[in-house]
Amino acid sequence: MGAYSYQALDEAGKTVKGMLEGDSERQVRSQLRAKKLKPLSVQSVAGGRKAAAAGGEGLGGMRQRWRAKMSARDLSLITRQLASLVKSGLPLDEALQATAKQQQKPNNKRILLQVRTKVLEGFSLAQALGEIPGAFDNMYRAMVKAGESAGFLAPVLERLADYTQSNQQIQQRLKMAMIYPLVLLFISLSVIIALMAFVVPKLVSVFQQGERELPALTQFLIASSDFIINYGHYTLLVLVALVYGFNRLLRNEARMRRWHQLKLKMPVVGNLILQINSARFAATLALLSSSGVPLLQALRIAGQVMTNKIMQEACEQVAEDVQEGTSLHRSLENSGQFPPLLVQLVASGEANGTLPEQLENAAQDQERELEMMLGVAMGLLEPFTVVFMGGAVCLIVMAILQPIFEMNSLI
Template sequence: MPIFVYRGRSRTGRVVAGRMEANTPEAVVAGLRQQRIFPISIKPQPKSIEFKIPGFGGRVKEKDLAVFTRQLATMIDAGLPLVQCLETLASQQPNRQLKKTLTEIRVNVEGGSTFAAALKRHPTVFNPLYANMVEAGEAGGLLDTILNRLAVYIEKAMNLRRKVKGAMIYPSTIVTVAIAVVIFLLTFVIPVFEGFFEGSGVPLPLPTQIVMAVSRFVRRYLLAGLSLVITGIVGIRFSYKTEKGRRAIDGLFLRTPIFGSLLRKVAVARFTRTLGTLIASGVPILDGLDITAKTAGNKVVEEAIIETRGNIAEGKTIADPLRASGVFPPMVVQMISVGEQTGALDSMLEKIAEFYDAEVDQAVANLTALIEPILIVFLGVVVGGMIVAMYLPIFKLVTVIGR
């Protein structure tokens, strides 16, 4: 929707200026008359030329959003008008994308839009969870409380995501380095020994023959293997963009022996915290489940939540369809059932989330402790075995020369 810059005169005769988002200049005139402002001039806002560098300033980080949310809650709690809060926070915002978004939201609010409706026009920055909680806060007159709750939610979700990334990045980095070292040895080091052994005429032991055969295989098919790996990764990425592919891959992740348990705990913590925060903020449970499904992060969990929402719409409890899905642990389902019966579902969901946050911490620590010795043994056996295999003919050669 285009933005118009206007100048007008208020009832007291004071000249005012501002911006308004509207489809046509006539709509701007109508909006100004509702505010009892007589328009003097209305012009389309000039389009600014922006140079975007990929990876810089084009995305709003969770940390920036959490800081903005907490600052806005503090300012509203202090009694400042919403438009003034948005203007102040936009002026001091270092993130260009968020600065631009806040400016547009302020223009919408000045034009008569609600804060929640203005947020919903920017779904890439403010997701449905954020907008719906703000809408519930505006309706209940508890906007500052809801914003504080949102800030806490974003910070905890950010910490949870950081833990998962740490759990995934560390082992994948170590494994990648280990594989790179082995490939380097097979490609560049072993051939040097191979040339030396061929000129010596010494019969090679079986371990040395195996290592040299593997080296020749790697050198011959290395590029083909790398191409196959890259093609597989690209194929998986494209497949993940389809409904069927995403369901299959997410289901496979949940069934993985080591990482599956961690991912399931993360999914439970995210589901319970999101739904508990929405219910505590006054969002209806059906809307809350719909939003929670969209932010689940796993297709299998998302479908289980959507099925649960459909059963609740038919008058059933939330615990029964969750139990039937087989995705959520029995303890979680039992605690949710108790929360429903006692009328304290939001607080019970929060307790489950806190418990599984601690479980994720423990799982990450256990995973790190398990992977380190496995990698040490792997490198010791593979690299050490290769070195021993290469030195066996040398020992044999020394023995022959000594005789």
């Protein structure tokens, strides 16, 4: 039995869309007619052939195209719902079906029904999730596989739900911390450009009519205003082109690596990137190791959640060193890319046999330090933006008033 998406007309002539399960497209069309719906198209969510049922249209061979991805918030909610249903003793295929029925987004419903179809065909849940890597990453699938192997799928799913929810909250805090300073900076630049383009030309036109030489600051202001008026749109296009070209250059693996290496060396940004990636690494490794995933596999998966190429390579080297017999904390220390606190907590965990707990403590410490760094950085950015705007406006006012003061002194 497979999952099918359909479009049909109801008795009022309105187009309705939805999902149904059936052994074939013909059976799904029969179900639609039984519901007094006139089927327009039926399509397998697994990428089958598209059927047109009305007006004598023939079967189409168009492969389905839909976005097999899911937001972190949706993934957390779905995982928690599935964990509750599995914990209550409901069979996995029925739990997947019940979870799919609760979804309001058609994309999420399709994903879950496709997973259920694979489970009914005899695949394990981890194998079924592997058919949709865009929605369920390597870490997610590895934890599900470990939970299925150990017979503790429901607790593992609950841990996954907590992890995805925590990860989403961290990302949300990062975004919220940056919104206000960035909006303030954007407004400041917009106000300054508006003053230079519309207000300054009208005010300084009086000075340009005289034969007296204007002060250097006023001349610079007039030249800047003329440039913004005449070439501002070209400058904007050049900036957009530079950003686009820079992104194109970063598609090269070697250039991307050099750029990531440069970012790690930046004074404030580098430390921020280090903290973000270290927190992700520690949290992911703690979750995987506590769920029964082998350490080497957990290390390779934890490296994939990092966003910096240099730190990813460091994690791969750590995995190789551990495979050769080096302790985890020694491998982390030798890489030189992980904070000393993380290395010390890992060493303590290895010595006491409490590695997952110490990794969790390290992740929490890294997250707290990250929040403190963000608070300091954003706290400095806000007054800097205010000072920048105030200084720019002050220069504009001085450039306008200076010729007036000189005229008054002559009088």
